Amino acid sequence: MSLTQLAGIFLAAILTENYILCKFFGICPFLGVSKKLDTALGMSLAVTFVMVLSTAVTWPIYTYILVPKELDYLQTLVFILVIAGLVQLVEIILKKYMPSLYNALGIYLPLITTNCAVLGVTMLVLDKGAQDPSFGYIASLVNAFGAGVGFLVAMVMFAGVRERLESCNIPESLQGLPITLVSASLVACSFLGFNGIVDGLLK
């Protein structure tokens, strides 16, 4: 795989296949921790890290152990356990070395395990690999990293939008989550505009 193709995969994962705004993965943390810029940043960094790490582990497990032994129906079970273990590891490290970040992320840290973005990316890269044999290990890792950065971009952008929302005069029944979802819809609209841009840039 050439470098241009890898760059294309990376950009596509951020812009046109944005995991939050186009694929609806990881909506819970998106709505939950995007209130403040710093927690949004910490959460997305943790998610990016877990995403790349779990893709790096699950890809060889699937390709070299599960498929040759015809155990690929165990995919869901094996992947979620690997991710749960990795999240536990990140949690222990954060608790020990960065207690302030640990306190800020609170409930959402163990919930990275149940963040569909992480499990989603490990499965989607395998789907892509099945369709296109040239989409190998490196491409999968780049895709996972791009998905994490896309997650970060959406979270940080949206945290900015939400900080502005707080000073707005909003009708009573729309206050809180409803108006947040409506603004998320507008942000998602703007991401629709990126359709085709990656192909245009690199070809």
Next chain:
Amino acid sequence: MGEKKPLIKEFTKGIIKENPVLCLVLGTCPTLAVTTGVSSALGMGIAATAVLVCSNSVISALRPVIPNKVRIPAYITIIAAFVTIVQMIIKAYAPSLDEALGVYLPLIVVNCIILGRAEMFASKNGVAASALDGLGMGIGFTAALFIMGSIREILGAGSWFGLSIPIISSSPMLIFILPPGGFFVFGMLMAAANKLNSKPVKKQKDINCAACPMSGNCNKLKEGKECG
């Protein structure tokens, strides 16, 4: 627990008062992703309900055996096993549904509703109560998905269950099927639920956040703030 409370209450609370999607805001990812059509929304709802009922009963039955420290991995393993079974059944008997749901089918494992109910309800209550709780929550989830799917398919594709509707189908509003439409319809539905909830039951506001299955370890609740 649970013996004195009428079992029927465990069943009905999930449908309206504590509707997992509209009131507790759990399981939002599949809600937004598979509701581009009514049939895929309904299929997802039924699959999730089946997993929820099975996992809730098994976790409740195994609760004396599972050590407290490793309970979350144990729950996830049980849930993943049931998801794999449901996935195999759907692949065998409804391959078109399998195609429509795609990667979101295995992702039922990480649906917060299921782990949330396991953690907050099934780990503390008897088998019968847990199964009913799962069924109620599952039906509430399916109902919310069904409503979302209907709105999006009617407005966005001009059809319902694939049957085209006369006037609308000539110029459907495509945006409702695209991601932004999903967020928008969800926001509007939640606003409607807020409006309906605020008038007749004023006490509801206090319950709102405490009813969240994560309330036990929710930092925001301890700080006295609203969730989300």
